[in-house]
Amino acid sequence: MKDCYLGVDIGSISTKGVIIDENNNIITKAYIWTEGNPTNAVRKLLDILKQKLPKDFQIKGIGTTGSARKLIGLMLKASVVKNEITAHAIGTLTFYPNVRTILEIGGQDSKIILIKNGIITNYAMNTLCAAGTGSFLSSQAKRLGIDVEKFGDYALKSKNPVKIAARCTVFAESDLVHKAQVGYPKEDIIAGLCKSVVLNYLNNVGKGKKIVGPIIFQGGVSKNKGVVKYFKEILNEDIIVDENSHLMGAIGIAVLAKKNKTGHTYSLEMKNIKFQTKAFECHRCPNSCELLKIYRNNELVDSWGSKCGKY
């Protein structure tokens, strides 16, 4: 039996799973939509991974990252639960030890990570709003009646991208509607949208940060060729987009799980495990904390949200 390690990255829009071996080679990977239900998505993800995993491998470590990392960490009894910034940096560093800047645009957040000599020196995450992130792009794609996956191809066709005020999602949307109603062709609007994502990112997240090459662009939006093109144009640097760029978080957390071995063997079988969450509001004091109790096989494993620590 050979050892392998599972990394799960549960984002707001997509759920990613990767299984790596001792030498950080990817054995299997899966990418599915979260659809607002992380536990269900993870069950589906594990089913896919289980079918793809060769029989002679056993899972020796599980790590979770992404916005639902804590919940899924409890569900899978993960050995490592880490934030997505660390996971992305570790994942990228295993494949590109010389990287200096990581640009990452995901479903609901965007971040920049600066690295020097293999150590994170600084990072930033969007604070204002979700303008220019994946969820914004996918909602605009729906409005224009185009699949998000084809966005990049459309953008590349355009020679004359329109200007879109992308400071804020709401303004960007009304500007976009206006441009469409005035009669601009779809390609130009989409190209303008891609460009505005880049400008917004650099003005908001990248503000005051020195962006030095080699630059790696990742997260779901890195699959959008239009955005990559405008990053290249505006930064005037080469942008590396790995074929697994959308999986980097999952790879990073799998690497961390490999480093923190527990000696335990994990199973991918989730059918027999009942996982429930119960939400209620506590009224003992005016704080009215929203509490969440988490049950695994009807056994209370954790509860969150309490300010006073009573629960």
Place this chain on the structure above:
Amino acid sequence: MTKIAFPKMGDYHIPAAYLLSHIFPNDEIISPPNITAKTIEIGTKYSPEFVCTPFKYTLGTMIESLNKGAEILIQMGGGCRYGYYAELQEKILEDLGYKCKIINLVTKGETNIKRINKLLKQINPKFSKLKAIYYSFIALKMVKYMDIVDDYIRENIGFEQIEGSFENLKEEMLVEFSQTKNYYSLYKTYKKYLKKFHKLKVRKPDNRLKIGIIGELYTIMEPFSNYYLEKSLAKHHIEIKRFTNVHYLLFEKAKKAKKYQKYAQKHFTYNMGADASDNIARCKYLCEKNYDGIIHIKSSFCTPEIGAMPIINKIASIYQKPVLFFSFDSATSQTGIETRLEAFYDMLEMRKEK
């Protein structure tokens, strides 16, 4: 008999209540209720949208106190928008139909004994001046002792051996402080507890992480408004250095202003209002003292600190130190803060290891 109330900030309501109850023994002092989600909800509802968050917190507490029957509210002012808090809050409360009076002890960032005397007479004309001076002295000493103890706690709480030992002892101390009879007993209690604090078991590793917290004063001093930042840092076993406290604001700020300006003269020439220039100098100090990281916190829309942020960023990049900026608002999400803090902590660990 009048009912007097005042806003809450950290634990400073204890010396404030102590002082007022001794100057006005025949009046009732309403100690501010603990800040809860409800407080900020009320405060936000009646505040202008883009006012800084401390305004919302203090207004919320004031309304809660008024609902408890308060008639006179005490507020202060400072060298930024804080200077207009009292007037604006009075107007808002008047419009809401509350019958109350706001007494503003500090206007335009200045005050003197004559003015305070006049204001106190408005509360109760028959108060004893001698008593007022004596108990002010005790209250100010109490503030000083609390700040000294807090500094010690901040440096050590992350390494406590018995969970909660520091917090429990501090609560005990504050209860005894509030029952102090005279200066001598206060001093004795302080010495007693300082000894007790030093006796609490801590295990401090040599390669521990050290973080300095700088930023806007209210957000720093009221833990509810910074989402218990110090507590969560302590959970990660980090030594915390914080400069701002009431003793500093009352006695040291004026003295240190020139020193700070000279120390960081490369980075700013003119006073930037409130604590902005102090924070620039502190940032330089923390970098030079080889702290591992700096956390700058402010309430949203705090103008002086917004001016200081790019300079702090620049200083940090000169010394190659990471800075984490937080802007707290009534609508900040706790998870966002946790993710950023966790990543900051991981980054510092990684840097330390290499």
